Amino acid sequence: MPKKQTYKGVGGRISAQPRLHQRAREIQTYGTVSHALPLELEEPVRLEMAEQLNQLLADTMTLRDLYKKCHWQVAGPTFYQLHLLYDKHYGEQVEVVDSIAERIQLLGGVSLAMAADVAETTQIERPPRGREEVPVQLSRLLDAHQVIIRQTRKLARRASELGDDGTNDLVVSEVLRTNELQAWFLSEHLVNVPLVEAKKPSVAAGAA
Numbered sequence: 001m002p003k004k005q006t007y008k009g010v011g012g013r014i015s016a017q018p019r020l021h022q023r024a025r026e027i028q029t030y031g032t033v034s035h036a037l038p039l040e041l042e043e044p045v046r047l048e049m050a051e052q053l054n055q056l057l058a059d060t061m062t063l064r065d066l067y068k069k070c071h072w073q074v075a076g077p078t079f080y081q082l083h084l085l086y087d088k089h090y091g092e093q094v095e096v097v098d099s100i101a102e103r104i105q106l107l108g109g110v111s112l113a114m115a116a117d118v119a120e121t122t123q124i125e126r127p128p129r130g131r132e133e134v135p136v137q138l139s140r141l142l143d144a145h146q147v148i149i150r151q152t153r154k155l156a157r158r159a160s161e162l163g164d165d166g167t168n169d170l171v172v173s174e175v176l177r178t179n180e181l182q183a184w185f186l187s188e189h190l191v192n193v194p195l196v197e198a199k200k201p202s203v204a205a206g207a208a
């Protein structure tokens with residue numbers, strides 16, 4: 001006769017009730033690095049890189065969310081074009097965020113994740129809750145890109161000095177390149193060129 005199968009829950013009690021509302025101590029504190037994978041990178045290097053990458057992460061998450069705010073709140077004759085462009089850049093920043101966060105975990109660190117922690121850490125100026133006109137939206141986004149681009153160059157050089165080529169490559173190939181390209185696309189919208197009628201050359205310029 002087959003043995004009767006029994007299912008025991010936590011503490012040996014048999015129950016179909018899920019264990020809800022559980023809490024426990026953290027398994028790793030923020031600001032520390034854990035395991036040493038066979039990466040050939042010493043703990044102080046991984047600690048410093050994780051810290052700097054978390055700053056970059058907080059700023060990138062802020063830029064990502066700023067893009068969504070602009071996507072929702074944009075107004076005016078360029079609504080359709082910018083509504084789409086902002087969302088395209090948002091999607092690209094989502095991927096950058098994931099790459100930075102996973103690099104921190106790979107180095108043994110702990111990635112920032114929650115909005116409140118990001119808000120406390122970011123260096124990017126907080127916009128108002130209300131809607132702003134297009135030139136202001138574009139300027140805020142460009143300022144945010146500038147903060148990130150400045151940081152990436154510094155971080156890439158430091159990673160290279162410390163022998164962390166993986167971080168250097170991620171920061172240059174993915175973060176810096178994406179931000180440079182997006183900044184170009186935005187900047188071209190702030191060039192004041194005629195929309196319908198070309199400016200006629202002045203008489204003086206024509207005579208010269």
Ligand SMILES: [Fe+2]
Pocket residue numbers: 071087
């Ligand atoms: Fe949308």
